[in-house]
Amino acid sequence: MQALETYNVFCRRRQPELCCAVRQDWLIPSFIENETWRFKGFTGDGRLPPGFHPDAAQEGMKLIGYYLFHTISSGPDKKRRHGRRLVNFH
DSSP states (O other), rough: OOOOOOEEEEESSSSEEEEEEEEEEEESOOTOOOEEEEOOOOOOOOBBBBBHHHHHHHHHHHTTTTEEEOOOSSSHHHHHHHHHHOOOOO
């Protein structure tokens, strides 16, 4: 069984449900700017944000070097719970 790659995850500041994932061993695309996007965390140890699909992320990385996706939540409590699963701050 192949291990999942680890991705850095960024969320758009004005649209936090819009996320961009980039494999940790790849360069961050130039459109990810501090004013527009913020670092949310990274995937790893089986932690995946809602709406993240590993197969689609692999294809996105091959084709364009990043993976855009929408997070899925149904209110602040659910979003907070998923956020704890996703974010691994140092």
